[in-house]
Amino acid sequence: MTVLAVRDxxxxxxxxxxxxxxxxxxxxGELLALIGPNGAGKTTCFNMLNGxxxxxxxxxxxxxxxxxxxxxxxxxxLGVGRTFQITATFASMTVRENVQMxxxxxxxxxxAFWARAARxxxxxxxxxxxxxxxxxxxxxxxxxxxxxxxxxxxxxxxLAHGPKLLLMDxxxxxxxxxxxxxxxxxxxxIVRERGISVLFTEHDMDVVFAHxxxxxxLNRGHLLAEGTPAQVRNDPIVQEVYxxxxxxxxxxxxxxx
Amino acid sequence: xxxxxxxxxxxxxxAASLFLVASGLSIIFGVTRIVNFAHGxxxxxxxxxxxxxxxxxxxxxxxxxxxxxxxxxxxxxxGAAIEVLLLRRIYHAPELFQLVATFGVxxxxxxxxxxxxxxxxxxxxxxxxxxxxxxxxxxxxxxxDLALIVIGPAVLAGIxxxxxxxxxGTLVRAATQDREMVGALGVNQSxxxxxxxxxxxxxxxxxxxxxxxxEAVSLLMDLNVIADAFVVTVIGGMGSVxxxxxxxxxxxxxxxxxxxxxxxxTIVLAFLVMAVVLIVRPWGLLGRPEAPQRGAAGPLEAPLRxxxxxxxxxxxxxxxxxxxxxxxxxxxxxxxxxDILVFALFxxxxxxxxxxxxxxxxxxAAYFGLGAYGAALVVKHLGAGMExxxxxxxxxxxxxxxxxxxFCVRLSGVYLAMLTLAAAQIVWSIAFQWQDVTGGDDGxxxxxxxxxxxxxxxxxxxxxxxxxxxxxxxxxxxxxxxGYTLRAGRDSSLRVDAIGIDLRGHQWMxxxxxxxxxxxxxxxxxxxxxxxxxxxxxIPHSVDALIMVLLGGVQTLAGPVVGAVSFTLLExxxxxxxxxxxxxxxxxxxxxxxxxxxxxxxxxxxxPGRLTGRVEESAR
Ligand SMILES: Nc1ncnc2c1ncn2[C@@H]1O[C@H](COP(=O)(O)OP(=O)(O)O)[C@@H](O)[C@H]1O
Ligand SMILES: [Mg+2]
Numbered sequence: 001m002t003v004l005a006v007r008d009x010x011x012x013x014x015x016x017x018x019x020x021x022x023x024x025x026x027x028x029g030e031l032l033a034l035i036g037p038n039g040a041g042k043t044t045c046f047n048m049l050n051g052x053x054x055x056x057x058x059x060x061x062x063x064x065x066x067x068x069x070x071x072x073x074x075x076x077x078l079g080v081g082r083t084f085q086i087t088a089t090f091a092s093m094t095v096r097e098n099v100q101m102x103x104x105x106x107x108x109x110x111x112a113f114w115a116r117a118a119r120x121x122x123x124x125x126x127x128x129x130x131x132x133x134x135x136x137x138x139x140x141x142x143x144x145x146x147x148x149x150x151x152x153x154x155x156x157x158x159l160a161h162g163p164k165l166l167l168m169d170x171x172x173x174x175x176x177x178x179x180x181x182x183x184x185x186x187x188x189x190i191v192r193e194r195g196i197s198v199l200f201t202e203h204d205m206d207v208v209f210a211h212x213x214x215x216x217x218l219n220r221g222h223l224l225a226e227g228t229p230a231q232v233r234n235d236p237i238v239q240e241v242y243x244x245x246x247x248x249x250x251x252x253x254x255x256x257x
Numbered sequence: 258x259x260x261x262x263x264x265x266x267x268x269x270x271x272a273a274s275l276f277l278v279a280s281g282l283s284i285i286f287g288v289t290r291i292v293n294f295a296h297g298x299x300x301x302x303x304x305x306x307x308x309x310x311x312x313x314x315x316x317x318x319x320x321x322x323x324x325x326x327x328x329x330x331x332x333x334x335x336g337a338a339i340e341v342l343l344l345r346r347i348y349h350a351p352e353l354f355q356l357v358a359t360f361g362v363x364x365x366x367x368x369x370x371x372x373x374x375x376x377x378x379x380x381x382x383x384x385x386x387x388x389x390x391x392x393x394x395x396x397x398x399x400x401x402d403l404a405l406i407v408i409g410p411a412v413l414a415g416i417x418x419x420x421x422x423x424x425x426g427t428l429v430r431a432a433t434q435d436r437e438m439v440g441a442l443g444v445n446q447s448x449x450x451x452x453x454x455x456x457x458x459x460x461x462x463x464x465x466x467x468x469x470x471x472e473a474v475s476l477l478m479d480l481n482v483i484a485d486a487f488v489v490t491v492i493g494g495m496g497s498v499x500x501x502x503x504x505x506x507x508x509x510x511x512x513x514x515x516x517x518x519x520x521x522x523t524i525v526l527a528f529l530v531m532a533v534v535l536i537v538r539p540w541g542l543l544g545r546p547e548a549p550q551r552g553a554a555g556p557l558e559a560p561l562r563x564x565x566x567x568x569x570x571x572x573x574x575x576x577x578x579x580x581x582x583x584x585x586x587x588x589x590x591x592x593x594x595x596d597i598l599v600f601a602l603f604x605x606x607x608x609x610x611x612x613x614x615x616x617x618x619x620x621x622a623a624y625f626g627l628g629a630y631g632a633a634l635v636v637k638h639l640g641a642g643m644e645x646x647x648x649x650x651x652x653x654x655x656x657x658x659x660x661x662x663x664f665c666v667r668l669s670g671v672y673l674a675m676l677t678l679a680a681a682q683i684v685w686s687i688a689f690q691w692q693d694v695t696g697g698d699d700g701x702x703x704x705x706x707x708x709x710x711x712x713x714x715x716x717x718x719x720x721x722x723x724x725x726x727x728x729x730x731x732x733x734x735x736x737x738x739x740g741y742t743l744r745a746g747r748d749s750s751l752r753v754d755a756i757g758i759d760l761r762g763h764q765w766m767x768x769x770x771x772x773x774x775x776x777x778x779x780x781x782x783x784x785x786x787x788x789x790x791x792x793x794x795x796i797p798h799s800v801d802a803l804i805m806v807l808l809g810g811v812q813t814l815a816g817p818v819v820g821a822v823s824f825t826l827l828e829x830x831x832x833x834x835x836x837x838x839x840x841x842x843x844x845x846x847x848x849x850x851x852x853x854x855x856x857x858x859x860x861x862x863x864x865p866g867r868l869t870g871r872v873e874e875s876a877r
Contacts, residue, residue, distance in 0.1 A: 050755075076757040088752035090745045092558035101745050102756045110742040110758055111766075113734050117741040118563065141560050157756065 001028045003165055003197040004049075009058035011044055018044040020221040022058070026165070031188060031198045033208045033229075036218035042201040043085075045218070046169045049199070050082050051075040062165065081163035085170040087150040091143035095134060095153055098142050099125040102160035128156040131190060148179045155187060159194075166191065168200035172207060180204050184211045209233065259394030264513045266393070270402035272509030273409035274471075277464030278482055279489035279501040280416065281457035287433035287496030288453045291344060291355050292671045295362035297483030299458045302366065303332045303465025304474045305374050308381045311469070318386050329463035336458020337451050344454070345447065346850050352671055353617045357807055358849040360800050363479060364842030371476060372836065381469030388470075401470050408467065412460070413502050419456075420498070429453060433496045434545070480796050484682040487675040488527050492534045494544020495671070503542055528683050532664045535676065539668060558812045561736060561744075579721055583714040591717050592785070597825045598724035599781050604805035604817035604824075605728045606774035611803075612811045613735050614767050615747030616666070619674045620681025621775055621802050623661070626794030628654040628776025629783040630688060633701040638694070643707040647723075647780045654776020655769055657684065662768030666761050678796065685794040700790035704783050720781050727774050732814060734770070743767050801828075804845060 004026035011019045019041040026032050034042050047053040049060055051072040060067040067075055076082075090098050103121040104110055129135050132152040137145070145153065151171065158166060171187065172180035184202075188211045191198050202208050208215060209229040217224040217238050225231075225238045232238055282296045310324035339362060347358050387404050390397040420426035428449055465478065472478075489508055493500030508527050515526040540546045564572070582594060607621045631653025632646035641649075661680040665673055688695045695701065710716045734740050746753045746760040753760050783789045792798060801824065809820025827844070831837040 072754055073757045073759060076755060082755050084751065084755075088749045088755070090748040090752065092560060092744060092748055093741070094560045097560065097741070101741060104738045104741065105756045105758050109738050110763065112738040114737055116563070116736050117738045118561070118736070120738065143558075157752075161757070 002026070003028050003030075003063060004199070005059075005061040006049075007059045007061075009045070009048060009060065010056050011041075011048060011053060012056060017221050019048070019055075019218075022218075022221075022223060024216060024223070024226070026197050026199060028164075028197055029192065029195045030214065031191065031200070031212045033212035033215045034199060034201045034218060035203075035205075035208060035215060036224070039220075040218040041221040042218055043169055046082075046167055046199075046201070050080060050167055076161070079161070079164040080167060081158035081161065081165070082167040083151075083154045083158050083169070083171055085173050087147070087154050089142050089150055089153060089157070091141075093142055094138065095140055095142055095145070096122070096125050096129065096138040098153055099128050099156050099160055102157045106161040124160075128159055129153075131159075132156045132186065148175055148183070151175065151183055152186070155183075155190070159190065159196075162194075163196060166196055166198045166200075168198060170201050170203065172202065172204060177204070177206075180207050181210070187211075259396040262394050263396035263398055264517070265510065266398055266402060266406065268510035268513030269409070269506065270399075270405040270471075270509075271512065272505040273405040274464045274468050275482075275485055275489055275509060276409050276502050276505035277412060277460050277467070278486045279493065279505055280412075280498045281460030281464070282486050283490045283493065283496055283498060283501045284416075284429070284460070285453060285457035286490070286671075288429055289344070289348065289450050291348070291359070292352070292674070293344075293457075294356055294359035294483060295339070295366065296359075296457070296461050296486060297479035297481070298363050298366040298370075299332050299336055299461035300465040300482045300486075301370065301474075301476070301478040302335065303328050303462030304381075304469055304478060305370060305379070305465075306331055306462070307466035307469050308379050308474050309374075311382055316385065318384075321382070321385050325463065325466040328466040329459045332462025332465075333455040333459030336461075337455040339458075340451050340454035343846060343850075345450070348450075350849065351811075352674070353611070353803070353807070353811065354849045356617070356619065356671075356674060357800070357803055358846055360803075361842040361845030361849065364838040364845070367476060367479065368836045368839035368842070371838075374474075376476065379474040381474060384470045405467065409502070409505070412463070413498065416498050425449075425452065484679060484796070485527070488531050488679055490541075491672060491675050491679075492531050492541055494538075494541025496545070497541065497543040500541055500543030525683050525687075528679050531676070531679060535664070535672070536667060539672070561814075563736070576725065579725075583717060588713050591713055593825070593829065595717050595720045595785055596782075597822055598720050599778050599785070600802075600805060600825055601818045601821035602724040602727045602781075603775055603778040604802055604809070604821045605731050606771045606778065607802045608806045608809075608811070608814075608817040609731050609735065609740075609774070610764075610767055610771040611806060612814075612816070613740055613747070614743045614764060616669070616764060616768065617674045617803075618665075618677040618771075618799070619796075619803070620661075620677035620679070620684075620799050621771070622794050622796075622798035623677075623681035623684040624654040624658050624772035624775035625779040625782070625798070625802075626688065626789075626791075627657040627684060627772075628779025629789045629793055630695060630701070630779075631776065632780040633704045633783050633789045634694070636704050637701055643705075643710060643784055646704070646784065647777075650780025650783075651773040651776040654779060655773040657776075658769045658772020659765075662765050662772070666764040666768060678799070681794060681796065681799055685791055685796075688794055689791040695791070698791065700788055702788045704789065705787050706784045710784075716785060720785065723777060723781060727777055728818065731774060735814060739763075739767075807845075807848060 002025050006022055006024050009019055009022040010017070022045060034045065036042055044053065048055045049067065051067065051070050051074070055068055058068070062078060062080060065078060090101060093101070097118060100117065100121055103124055104117065107121070109120065126135060126138060129138050132155050134149065134152055134156060137149065142150070142153065168187070172183055175183065184207045187198070190196070212229055214227065215229050215232040216226045217232060225235045227235070278296065278300050281299070282293060285291060285293055285296070306328035307324050310327050311321055314320035314324050343358065343362065347355050384401050384404070387400040390399050391403070392398070420430055432449060485508065489501055489504045492507065493502070493504035507530065511526050511530060519526065534542060579594070583591060586594070603625050607618060610616045610618060628650035632650040635641040635649045636643070636646045661677070665676050665680065668676055689697060691697070705711070706716050710719055742753070742758060742763055746758070746763060750760055779793070805820035805824045806817050807820065808823050809816030809818065831840050834840065
């Protein structure tokens with residue numbers, strides 16, 4: 001079953017064609033990696049999918065519903081979750097409360113005036129935290145967490161409303177190599193058991209080749225190649241334009257560290 | 258035709274002084290990111306100094322302009338000195354502290370000025386050689402106005418040259434765009450900041466000095482001009498000098514022509530223009546969008562905790578004491594404690610949007626005053642009783658907050674603070690000028706409680722129940738999903754948006770709720786005093802509420818209550834002195850610099866975590 005169908009998606013900024021006539025489908029439970037050098041248009045693509053940017057042209061259908069023109073809030077309610085390149089969490093709340101906030105919003109109770117928020121959906125929140133291995137830190141203030149823990153917390157928050165699709169822009173940016181592998185392995189396990197589809201961008205090729213079902217290579221807004229990790233790795237055009245010398249990714253890794 | 262040309266020229270002339278003040282404010286903000294409340298005080302000092310120097314220097318054209326320039330230079334030096342002595346210490350503090358600290362400077366300068374020049378308005382001399390009028394299309398135009406029309410663009414050109422032809426100007430422009438870059442260039446940053454303060458303050462002083470032939474020099478000049486300067490800077494774009502010029506001309510003309518259509522309430526027009534500009538271009542006509550702030554500035558706030566046993570026992574003891582107070586205290590104490598309760602509710606309502614919501618309001622007195630006037634007006638004009646009056650108070654304030662809040666929540670940070678201030682100025686000017694309805698400066702008198710609540714004791718209980726109930730309700734809301742969502746939006750608007758929450762709508766609602774509770778406090782206040790005057794709505798009263806919250810500690814829920822107690826007692830004591838403002842200003846400055854977490858925050862830090870329920874982990 002197709003969860004996400006993207007057709008002719010285009011966006012330009014002034015003279016720069018950031019994304020041009022992009023077409024792809026995402027199947028249920030599939031992990032699709034979007035890779036490409038800096039400025040390829042990956043973030044622009046993400047922002048169009050989650051409603052932050054309005055495309056110039058094209059359509060994005062999620063489970064049959066058109067997403068173009070919808071607000072990010074509405075898209076979240078339809079069942080699309082997201083994590084950020086730089087973590088965005090509520091620093092003055094505990095770890096559990098961060099998840100509770102997402103649950104409160106999911107259950108449409110943000111305008112409750114009397115109930116004690118800290119007592120709402122505690123079990124649900126703890127179950128999510130346990131799944132990402134953060135149960136023992138539930139009571140800690142979010143503002144004092146280590147970066148890797150923040151990333152896992154973000155994952156729990158993104159899972160709170162039971163999304164069908166997760167959009168993850170550089171989920172492992174700023175992490176040590178070993179941590180990256182662990183976080184992506186955790187993510188892959190969770191989404192497989194829950195049947196969630198994932199579109200993610202990533203600079204670490206080890207992570208991409210280990211955990212994606214399919215890879216799309218973007219270059220200057222164009223889809224350069226698409227296929228299984230093995231196919232993409234061996235694609236001569238990709239090798240020439242992109243993996244040439246193997247230095248491009250390394251250089252980017254540094255710039256993103 | 259001639260009449261309109263004359264009106265147009267008057268507009269241009271008054272734009273000159275406004276431009277000078279606003280451009281100084283804008284330059285200072287661009288580089289230091291400080292919104293300087295004391296900028297209006299520099300303007301006022303400029304006028305007073307010019308008034309004095311012009312009498313010392315030989316009469317004549319040279320003497321007059323010489324004293325204008327000398328006044329500007331002296332004000333520049335004063336500004337630079339204040340930067341070195343005070344503001345330098347708070348560059349890294351949250352915006353709120355900076356704004357309040359500069360207000361402390363306002364108070365100090367007020368009293369120093371009062372001490373040197375006295376309370377009487379002073380009328381300056383006319384400008385020699387420019388004291389006549391010329392006829393343009395048959396209308397008499399003061400020659401001095403024509404001079405001002407030339408001075409405005411001339412100073413603009415001068416600033417342009419300074420910015421584009423000197424190394425200093427290049428640095429200032431670079432710093433305005435990107436502060437880190439200047440550090441990276443290896444420039445001595447503190448020297449740059451001080452020099453910018455010198456130039457900015459001198460411009461304000463110049464703006465004040467050139468006004469002396471046009472308006473009487475008075476102690477009201479500082480706060481009067483600062484509201485206008487904020488409006489002009491926000492419309493023009495913070496940090497943009499050309500924008501300040503454009504906006505000053507716009508506001509000058511608006512005032513000149515608006516006075517023909519809506520005499521007296523031209524500030525409403527200015528506010529409308531500002532609101533429209535901010536909605537279309539939130540960063541002003543010629544300003545640049547600011548990079549969004551990530552997270553709350555300042556020290557990290559600890560998570561909320563439900564009240565612990567000892568804390569609840571303490572609260573219960575205080576409540577019990579308050580309940581038996583009429584038996585143990587005299588009437589004077591009863592009234593004082595009643596005042597404290599009212600102000601605690603007022604401060605708690607401000608804390609609700611400011612601490613919990615991260616929206617710093619510089620005009621919260623507007624809602625307190627709307628409540629007070631709302632109650633007073635139904636009593637005066639509709640012959641209603643106290644009960645209906647107390648009901649009207651939160652309703653009137655809520656409606657006001659709903660209207661102004663709609664604009665305000667579209668902004669954040671200093672822009673939000675300035676918009677709330679401008680909104681409060683509007684309410685103030687309506688109360689001040691709509692003589693027939695509000696009694697203007699004379700206020701409304703004879704607003705007394707109903708017969709059953711007529712005794713001091715009964716009214717005290719009414720105040721106790723409604724204030725304590727209001728504070729408890731606010732506290733519950735803070736701990737409820739509504740308050741959590743508000744905090745969440747303050748911590749990360751990005752994440753809140755990504756979990757399906759309409760933050761702006763939520764903040765709008767919070768703003769309105771805060772207004773409702775401030776209005777209730779205002780209603781209680783008016784029946785306890787029996788009268789209401791426009792200063793209840795004025796800037797200093799808004800700042801009082803800010804100081805209460807600051808005194809108590811922004812990050813502490815008990816803060817506003819502690820703050821209201823200390824503030825009211827302090828004020829009661831200090832105002833017995835002649836020069837209480839200077840003491841008060843000094844206290845504000847001391848708090849901002851020495852105890853930014855406030856009294857309650859400070860005490861909480863000393864108490865063991867077991868009692869306060871705080872997590873015992875330090876921030877990373
Ligand atoms: N808001 C914007 N305004 C102008 N140009 C932009 C904007 N966002 C992205 N671009 C341009 O679009 C291109 C794609 O950027 P982006 O999607 O961020 O790439 P990636 O995430 O793959 O590094 C780049 O050339 C970038 O400069
Ligand atoms: Mg990117």
